[in-house]
Amino acid sequence: MDKNLHIYNTLSRKKEVFEPINPPLVGMYVCGPTVYSDVHLGNCRTFISFDLIYRYLLHLGYKVRYVRNITDAGHLEGDRDEGDDKFAKKAKLEQLEPMEIVQKYTLGFHDVMNIFNTLSPSIEPTATGHISEQIEMVKEIIANGYAYEKNDTVYFDVEKYNIDFPYGQLTNRKLDDLLEGTRELDGQDEKKGRLDFALWIKAKPETLMQWPSPWGWGFPGWHIECSAMSSKYLGETFDIHGGGMDLQATHHTNEIAQSQACNNTSPVKYWLHTNMLTVNGVRMSKSAGNGFLPEELFTGNHPLLERGYSPMVVRFFMSQSHYRSTLDFSNEALQGAEKGFQKLIKAGETLQTLKAKSESSVNIEELKANCYKAMNDDFNSPILIAHLFEAVRIINLINDGKESINNTDLDNLKSLFNTFVFDVLGLKTDDTNESNDSGLTGDLIDMILNLRLDAKKNKDFATSDKIRDELTSKGVVIKDTKDGFEWEI
RNA sequence: GGUCGCGUGGCCGAGUGGUUAGGCGCCGGUCUGCAAAACCGUGCACGGCGGUUCGAAUCCGUUCGCGACCUCCA
Numbered sequence: 112m113d114k115n116l117h118i119y120n121t122l123s124r125k126k127e128v129f130e131p132i133n134p135p136l137v138g139m140y141v142c143g144p145t146v147y148s149d150v151h152l153g154n155c156r157t158f159i160s161f162d163l164i165y166r167y168l169l170h171l172g173y174k175v176r177y178v179r180n181i182t183d184a185g186h187l188e189g190d191r192d193e194g195d196d197k198f199a200k201k202a203k204l205e206q207l208e209p210m211e212i213v214q215k216y217t218l219g220f221h222d223v224m225n226i227f228n229t230l231s232p233s234i235e236p237t238a239t240g241h242i243s244e245q246i247e248m249v250k251e252i253i254a255n256g257y258a259y260e261k262n263d264t265v266y267f268d269v270e271k272y273n274i275d276f277p278y279g280q281l282t283n284r285k286l287d288d289l290l291e292g293t294r295e296l297d298g299q300d301e302k303k304g305r306l307d308f309a310l311w312i313k314a315k316p317e318t319l320m321q322w323p324s325p326w327g328w329g330f331p332g333w334h335i336e337c338s339a340m341s342s343k344y345l346g347e348t349f350d351i352h353g354g355g356m357d358l359q360a361t362h363h364t365n366e367i368a369q370s371q372a373c374n375n376t377s378p379v380k381y382w383l384h385t386n387m388l389t390v391n392g393v394r395m396s397k398s399a400g401n402g403f404l405p406e407e408l409f410t411g412n413h414p415l416l417e418r419g420y421s422p423m424v425v426r427f428f429m430s431q432s433h434y435r436s437t438l439d440f441s442n443e444a445l446q447g448a449e450k451g452f453q454k455l456i457k458a459g460e461t462l463q464t465l466k467a468k469s470e471s472s473v474n475i476e477e478l479k480a481n482c483y484k485a486m487n488d489d490f491n492s493p494i495l496i497a498h499l500f501e502a503v504r505i506i507n508l509i510n511d512g513k514e515s516i517n518n519t520d521l522d523n524l525k526s527l528f529n530t531f532v533f534d535v536l537g538l539k540t541d542d543t544n545e546s547n548d549s550g551l552t553g554d555l556i557d558m559i560l561n562l563r564l565d566a567k568k569n570k571d572f573a574t575s576d577k578i579r580d581e582l583t584s585k586g587v588v589i590k591d592t593k594d595g596f597e598w599e600i
Numbered sequence: 601g602g603u604c605g606c607g608u609g610g611c612c613g614a615g616u617g618g619u620u621a622g623g624c625g626c627c628g629g630u631c632u633g634c635a636a637a638a639c640c641g642u643g644c645a646c647g648g649c650g651g652u653u654c655g656a657a658u659c660c661g662u663u664c665g666c667g668a669c670c671u672c673c674a
Contacts, residue, residue, distance in 0.1 A: 142674075150674085157674035197672080282669075284603060289670075291602060333672090355674030360603095385674070386605095392666065396673050431623070432613060437606080437667080444612040447624030454623085457638085485614095493614050497622035507639060511630095572633060579635080590637045597637085 115487045116171065118351075119435060121281060121359065121382040126489055131350050132380060137173040138349035139165065140341040140379075142358055143235070145182040146216035147197040150223055151402035152425075152440075153388040153395040157355045159426060159537075160385045160434035162229040164353070166535050167486055178344050179232040180337060181220075183213040184239045184320050184330055196330070199319045209319050213239075223405050226422045228537050234344050238336040242322045245331045245339045248373050249310045249324075257372035261301040263313035263327040269306040272368050278306075281367060281382065282360050308365055310335050334365040341378065342370060352379040357396075359384050385434045390415070392439060403440070417442045420449060421541045427452040430492045430536050451500075456540055458503040459528055461510050468515040473505050475520045479527050486535065495531060502528060552600075556587060560596050 116129040131137045141161045144150050158179075168175050184198065198209040205212065224231075238245075249265050252258040257272050258265050272278055273286045290305055309332040314321035321328045341349065347370070354363060363382065370378035387394045390401045403413060411419030420428075428448035432438040478501060485494035502524065508514040516524065532538050559578060566574040579589050582598075590597045 144674075145672090154674045160674090279603095282603075284670085288602060291670090353674095356668075357673060360669050361671085387668075387674075389667080394668070394673095398673060402673095428612085436613080439612075441611075443610090443624080447612060449624090451623040454638095491614075493622075497614070500622055504640090511639060513640080567633080570633075576634075583636090588636075591632075591635085592637090 115483070117487060117489055118381055118383065119489045120380075121384050122379075124283065127381070129381070131173065132348065135172060135174050137168055137175045137351065138345035139168070139175055139177050139351040139353065140337070140345055140349065141177070141179045141232075141352075142337060142354035142362065143179040143181050144216075144220055145197060146213050146220060147201045148216060148397065149404055150216075150220050151395065151397065151404055152408060153355075153402065155223060155227060155405060156388045156429055156438065157353075157385045158224060158229060159227055159429055161353050161383075162227075162537055163430065163434070163492060163535070164351075164383070164490055165230060166537055167490060170530065170535055176234070176345060177230075177232040178234045178236065178341065180340055181213075181217055181235055181237045182333070182336065183210075183217070183237045184242075184336075196318070196320060202319060210239075213237075226405065226409075227426055228423070228539050230537075236340045236344065238331065238340075239320070241336065241340050241343065242331065244343055245335045246311070246322075246324050248335060248339045248342075248369065249331075251373045252310065252369060255372055255375070257368075258310055259303065260326055263329065264301060264309055265311040265326060266302050266307040267310055267365070267368060267372070268303060269308070269368070270304045272372060276368070276371055278368055279364065281364050308332060308334065310369070334362055335369055337362070337366050338369040338373065338378070341366075342374060347374040347376050348378055348380065350379075351381045351383060353383040353385070356384045356386055386437045389437050389439045391441075394437075395440070415442075420445050423538055423541050424449045424452050427455075427536075427538060430538075431496055433489075433491060433493055435489075452538075455496075455499065455503060455532065456538075458506045459532060462506050462525060462528055465506065465509055465516065465521060467518040467521045469517060470515055471517040471520045472514045473509070473516055473520065475516075475523045475527065478502055478505070479523065482527065482531050486531075492536065495536070499528070499531060556582070556598055560589070560598065564596065 117126045118129050119126050139161075141158070143158075144154055161179075165175060165177050184196070196209070198212050201207075201212050202209040249258065252267065253260070253265065256268075258267050260266075269278055270286065278286055279289055286306075311324060311326055311331055312329050313326070314328045314330060318328075318330065321330050341352070352363070352366075359382075367378060370376075387396075389395060390403075393399065393401065395402050403415075405422070405425075407413040408416065408425060409419050409422060411417065424445070425448075428445060429438065431448060431451075478498060481498045481501075482495055485491045485498060488494070505514060505516075505524070509516050559582070563575045563578040566572075566578070582589060586600055588599050
């Protein structure tokens with residue numbers, strides 16, 4: 112089954128057969144969040160996408176070491192390796208220690224990941240926990256001649272590196288083209304080249320987070336942590352590196368350069384990039400101010416939202432698009448996803464009640480093969496879901512007595528459904544039956560509806576309709592069943 | 601300006617040189633006192649213009665529109 116997995120590699124810009132370096136082991140590194148503010152939905156999409164990938168690799172039987180870092184230092188506000196650290200800035204703003212900021216948003220991030228039912232990574236290393244590894248790496252890069260020190264700050268020499276290695280390979284760009292898009296250095300700049308970036312940055316006296324180094328007190332550049340931590344936990348060359356597409360051009364390009372310059376080997380076999388979440392066609396981002404917080408989506412407390420949607424509906428919604436496509440957010444799309452999700456879950460419940468016959472009129476083997484085919488084609492969850500809805504149709508038809516299924520097929524169907532809906536897509540039944548009060552309301556509604564049932568039995572439809580209308584207008588949805596009723600608020 | 605990507609039916613979103621994507625919506629049917637819900641079924645597409653081909657929405661060219669990256673962001 113596993114030799115069929117194809118994944119799209121950003122490095123080659125095509126789909127390749129997935130062959131781990133040391134099967135069945137798989138090393139996967141994903142760039143995690145910078146924990147200086149709440150994660151928004153766009154961030155979540157990336158982590159949910161990689162959760163799907165992680166889950167499928169596990170399902171195929173690979174032993175995956177999944178490393179996802181927490182950036183808690185070194186990430187600067189500006190674009191020129193100067194200015195304030197994001198954490199320090201936030202800390203000053205909220206009058207807290209930088210590590211209090213880190214702690215707060217790390218916990219928040221974990222909460223959100225749990226709510227979305229993502230599996231925890233095997234290792235979740237932090238930048239501040241790996242300062243010495245980063246310093247060692249910078250020393251090595253200097254020793255290899257690809258970095259230089261200037262006034263206690265260390266820069267990576269991009270143009271020198273490019274003589275020996277293709278710096279812009281990940282985005283398929285030539286150095287000259289890259290230089291063209293860069294602004295001129297002004298006279299003050301310490302950098303030799305316009306594309307050079309900081310590996311280690313000299314601290315100012317007031318810098319809140321700083322560490323001693325061979326170049327004096329300072330802090331690491333943003334990119335070096337990922338190079339240091341990925342090679343520490345996954346080795347100098349590992350299988351999969353992932354992250355959002357926005358990281359491709361700068362962060363990942365620099366990461367490759369650092370690792371190559373330090374270890375003299377290409378660090379990653381397969382680069383995977385997830386696409387952006389958009390709102391009205393425009394990328395959702397912190398700086399654009401069009402970000403949705405998960406909480407806002409769940410509660411519906413947002414100007415653009417008509418109402419809230421449950422976490423699993425959101426996860427399902429995201430799974431309905433491919434991870435490399437942009438996904439556009441709208442009320443209508445969300446509502447559609449909600450209906451679809453409920454239909455899928457309901458069919459799963461119906462499936463448990465089906466009775467086997469001696470003959471099968473349905474083809475479960477083919478369905479199963481189709482599901483694997485979809486996932487093996489670069490984790491194509493939208494196609495997988497299309498096939499799962501074929502399963503839904505089959506389940507409902509059997510339930511209606513229009514198709515039949517034998518024991519073996521029924522077991523297969525159950526296992527198929529379980530595997531893909533819950534294990535691979537990572538969906539779960541929503542816990543919607545949270546009791547909002549002591550149950551009194553429910554008892555009262557039951558009582559009223561029992562009175563309505565009596566009216567119906569007496570063919571007093573005027574009364575029964577009146578009760579229904581009034582309850583409906585108060586938000587109680589009534590569904591008559593054969594010999595009673597169901598309701599929900 | 602440079603690099604790259606996208607444009608699919610009312611909405612979201614897959615995919616392929618000729619055969620149904622799928623979900624939601626709409627419409628029809630079953631069920632129901634009537635509804636709702638549920639289930640079944642049908643129709644509604646491939647930005648414009650050229651070209652290649654027996655045949656293209658799918659390949660090529662061109663044009664229009666949109667977006668991303670090149671600057672912090674998953």
